[in-house]
Amino acid sequence: MAYFPMMVDLDGKPVLVIGGGKEGLKKVEVLRAFGASVTLIATDAEEKAVSLSDRFFHREFEDSDIYEQAYVMIVAATDDRELNRRISGLSRKEHIPVNIVDDQELCSFIFPAIIQEKNVVCAVSSGGKSPYVAQYVRDKLREVLPENIGEINEAMGAYRTEAKAKYSDADDRRRFLRERFNELTEKKDGF
Numbered sequence: 001m002a003y004f005p006m007m008v009d010l011d012g013k014p015v016l017v018i019g020g021g022k023e024g025l026k027k028v029e030v031l032r033a034f035g036a037s038v039t040l041i042a043t044d045a046e047e048k049a050v051s052l053s054d055r056f057f058h059r060e061f062e063d064s065d066i067y068e069q070a071y072v073m074i075v076a077a078t079d080d081r082e083l084n085r086r087i088s089g090l091s092r093k094e095h096i097p098v099n100i101v102d103d104q105e106l107c108s109f110i111f112p113a114i115i116q117e118k119n120v121v122c123a124v125s126s127g128g129k130s131p132y133v134a135q136y137v138r139d140k141l142r143e144v145l146p147e148n149i150g151e152i153n154e155a156m157g158a159y160r161t162e163a164k165a166k167y168s169d170a171d172d173r174r175r176f177l178r179e180r181f182n183e184l185t186e187k188k189d190g191f
């Protein structure tokens with residue numbers, strides 16, 4: 001069954017990442033790009049993963065670590081399958097969403113392939129079956145999106161505020177917004 005896509009506000013929210021190798025670094029980078037407050041626990045970590053994290057503990061994971069803060073999600077990126085299984089079990093018991101890198105059966109959520117241009121976010125998932133498929137689709141989407149889609153979105157947000165103030169009729173608001181969008185994207189035939 002496919003995963004349900006859900007956008008979550010991570011700005012300032014505490015997230016725990018266990019494992020600071022290449023995969024852990026990737027997860028820290030994505031989480032920080034969305035404003036998460038990352039705590040990293042690792043015996044060996046990429047320097048960049050440490051510098052991007054809000055807090056770093058150079059040690060083994062301990063079960064009590066998941067209770068240290070009210071984590072909104074936990075990510076395990078270790079090479080130790082038994083440790084990953086233990087982290088998954090603890091997280092699920094506490095109803096904390098958990099991602100175990102490269103082990104879909106232990107995950108309660110997965111990371112999609114992402115395009116982010118300011119507040120425009122496109123997420124593509126293969127349901128954990130093939131990251132290559134998700135990345136391929138993401139790259140194809142990137143090719144067709146205007147390079148300035150984030151700026152277009154910002155302008156449309158301002159136009160939406162203007163339309164709400166100017167027009168009481170929903171059809172008039174939609175027409176006004178469609179015209180502004182077409183001007184911004186240089187589309188003449190609408191969408």
